[in-house]
Amino acid sequence: MKNIRSYSIEELTTMMEELGERSDSPRRARKIYHNLWKKYITGFDEIEDFPQHIIEHLKEYYTLNKVVIHTQQKSSDGTIKYALKLYDGNIVEGVLIPTETRMTACISSQVGCSLTCKFCATGKMERVRNLDYWEIYDQVCIIKEQALLHYNMDLTNIVYMGMGEPLLNYDNVLKSTQMCISNDGLGLSHNRITVSTAGISKMIKKLADDEVKFNLAVSLHAANDEKRSHMMPINDSNNLQVLEEALLYFCNKTEEKVMLEYIVFDNFNDNPEDAEELSSFSQRVPSKINLIEYNSIGDTEFINSREERLKVFKDILYKNKCTVMTRRSRGKDIDAACGQLANR
Numbered sequence: 001m002k003n004i005r006s007y008s009i010e011e012l013t014t015m016m017e018e019l020g021e022r023s024d025s026p027r028r029a030r031k032i033y034h035n036l037w038k039k040y041i042t043g044f045d046e047i048e049d050f051p052q053h054i055i056e057h058l059k060e061y062y063t064l065n066k067v068v069i070h071t072q073q074k075s076s077d078g079t080i081k082y083a084l085k086l087y088d089g090n091i092v093e094g095v096l097i098p099t100e101t102r103m104t105a106c107i108s109s110q111v112g113c114s115l116t117c118k119f120c121a122t123g124k125m126e127r128v129r130n131l132d133y134w135e136i137y138d139q140v141c142i143i144k145e146q147a148l149l150h151y152n153m154d155l156t157n158i159v160y161m162g163m164g165e166p167l168l169n170y171d172n173v174l175k176s177t178q179m180c181i182s183n184d185g186l187g188l189s190h191n192r193i194t195v196s197t198a199g200i201s202k203m204i205k206k207l208a209d210d211e212v213k214f215n216l217a218v219s220l221h222a223a224n225d226e227k228r229s230h231m232m233p234i235n236d237s238n239n240l241q242v243l244e245e246a247l248l249y250f251c252n253k254t255e256e257k258v259m260l261e262y263i264v265f266d267n268f269n270d271n272p273e274d275a276e277e278l279s280s281f282s283q284r285v286p287s288k289i290n291l292i293e294y295n296s297i298g299d300t301e302f303i304n305s306r307e308e309r310l311k312v313f314k315d316i317l318y319k320n321k322c323t324v325m326t327r328r329s330r331g332k333d334i335d336a337a338c339g340q341l342a343n344r
């Protein structure tokens with residue numbers, strides 16, 4: 001069985017021609033495409049007002065390979081974590097993060113991850129495979145449906161911050177964002193989408209060359225090579241200087257700022273000199289800083305910064321005129337918070 005969602009409209013048109021549809025082929029192809037992506041059907045029988053012999057043909061030779069909810073857990077703060085089953089039995093996690101004004105889907109781009117960041121539960125798993133773009137899209141559609149079901153509110157934002165490194169699955173991630181933005185798909189505004197990377201410099205430049213319109217976030221977590229390499233091995237091959245060059249290239253080409261994600265670890269990267277280094281990096285690269293509360297993954301090396309240390313840290317950033325936001329942790333009690341996704 002072939003996956004019908006890998007077909008473009010042109011390929012569907014050819015398929016219809018081969019079925020003898022002749023002049024009706026483009027119209028039939030468009031209807032199938034609309035049902036696959038916009039209506040997000042779960043079976044071919046859901047295509048309304050369509051010739052039965054074509055539906056039977058589709059059922060016989062094609063599959064939708066839909067992602068389905070395997071299990072779900074709801075946090076006391078309303079966050080819901082979904083274990084999502086892929087057609088081959090692999091599981092990834094997606095998270096619905098509700099606030100009064102936003103419904104955010106945090107989605108995965110790979111099964112596992114190869115980058116082994118020390119503070120991250122996913123990094124302790126093997127990378128199994130990349131997700132196809134329709135699997136990434138399915139996660140968004142599932143979480144969108146769940147947002148309506150549980151909160152009667154439509155999805156407003158998508159963040160590629162779940163399992164995996166999005167820029168190591170570049171083509172599928174890009175195609176999935178295109179389907180989320182396209183009027184043939186979800187029709188979301190590009191500035192509602194954020195792709196987060198651990199800092200694959202070459203691919204950051206490629207994003208700029210490809211003129212992407214979504215937001216880019218970088219998991220910086222230290223503006224000092226020694227500390228960054230200690231927790232993120234990717235820094236050995238993509239050090240801060242290389243990363244800075246790539247980010248400047250991106251910012252210059254897109255005329256956009258990037259978000260520097262910074263998990264604040266107690267007594268590791270929350271010293272006054274760390275704040276000065278972060279300020280200096282942020283002053284060189286057009287950026288905003290997002291300070292993130294850490295959630296332990298049962299490892300004692302990294303723990304969340306204490307209130308009094310965080311205050312001193314932030315005061316230095318403010319004194320240096322950095323734009324700073326603070327992200328409070330959501331879904332900690334169900335291991336759904338940042339760095340905790342590991343199919344548990």
Ligand code: SF4
Pocket residue numbers: 113114115116117120121122123124162163164165198219
């Ligand atoms: S933080 Fe991101 S890139 Fe690093 S191991 Fe975890 S999932 Fe992979």
